[in-house]
Amino acid sequence: xxxxxxxxxxxxxxxxxxxxxxxxxxxxxxxxxxxxxxxxxxxxxxxxxxxxxxxxxxxxxxxxxxxxxxxxxxxxxxxxxxxxxxxxxxxxxxxxxxxxxxxxxxxxxxxxxxxxxxxxxxxxxxxxxxxxxxxxxxxxxxxxxxxxxxxxxxxxxxxxxxxxxxxxxxxxxxxxxxxxxxxxxxxxxxxxxxxxxxxxxxxxxxxxxxxxxxxxxxxxxxxxxxxxxxxxxxxxxxxxxxxxxxxxxxxxxxxxxxxxxx
Numbered sequence: 296x297x298x299x300x301x302x303x304x305x306x307x308x309x310x311x312x313x314x315x316x317x318x319x320x321x322x323x324x325x326x327x328x329x330x331x332x333x334x335x336x337x338x339x340x341x342x343x344x345x346x347x348x349x350x351x352x353x354x355x356x357x358x359x360x361x362x363x364x365x366x367x368x369x370x371x372x373x374x375x376x377x378x379x380x381x382x383x384x385x386x387x388x389x390x391x392x393x394x395x396x397x398x399x400x401x402x403x404x405x406x407x408x409x410x411x412x413x414x415x416x417x418x419x420x421x422x423x424x425x426x427x428x429x430x431x432x433x434x435x436x437x438x439x440x441x442x443x444x445x446x447x448x449x450x451x452x453x454x455x456x457x458x459x460x461x462x463x464x465x466x467x468x469x470x471x472x473x474x475x476x477x478x479x480x481x482x483x484x485x486x487x488x489x490x491x492x493x494x495x496x497x498x499x500x501x502x503x504x505x506x507x508x509x510x511x512x513x514x515x516x517x518x519x520x521x522x523x524x525x526x527x528x529x530x531x532x533x534x535x536x537x538x539x540x541x542x543x544x545x546x547x548x549x550x551x552x553x554x555x556x557x
Contacts, residue, residue, distance in 0.1 A: 297538065300383075300535075302327070303382040304374065305385070306374050307330070308332050308418060309332070309361070310387065311341070311342045312342065314527055319354060331354055332358070355377065357373060368421055380429050381426060381432070382426070383433045384419065387437040390452060393496060407455055411451070412455045415459055416462065433475070433535045434475065434477040435531050436462070436463055438456040439481050440481050440482065440548050448500075471543065476543040478534045480531050486523060521551075522550070
């Protein structure tokens, strides 16, 4: 299938590692002109080299801190100028702090709000003029399976990732007349450093081993294994592609069947 991404300008946030990096690689594999953003220049350079080695496609890098509105504005403006616009936006961030209502402070809540929800809002706001100018666009918001089934100990993610799904559904109607399609792709247990960190923290909390924690989690996945970042990224690339012409406002779980919610 031709995804219609050849030479399209794609901006992927938080793409120096993990699911953001995997998504950037998937777009680069389809011939898109990819720009990746992150706070760490060192990690960005390493990701750029990895994607070049894997795809033969040179991606551009830009330092950006999603807590800094000016960083977002400057990054997207620079990319649009250098790439001739922004055709596809992938919003993404690292995960917020784990915790329960009893352990999280007001400051934790504010930081989680800014990290998970406001960063997506700001990125979309800056990208929209470029998409409207082009006459179409695609937006993919990365979230979490917690948009359908809350995860114990990840209260901030549960609340603000659900906000991402609500934002997606709401904006689908507003953006349809501009031929801009927007969707959410939400991972379940995908093998990333973030998942490893969460499993380590849970093992320590309950006095168990990493192996036991992971085995118990995998037992809840019908496919019987963790997902690979590349499997997740393929879905991001489709929803962010121009082969997708009639799917908007949706939230897709890439979770191996783990979540039981309808």
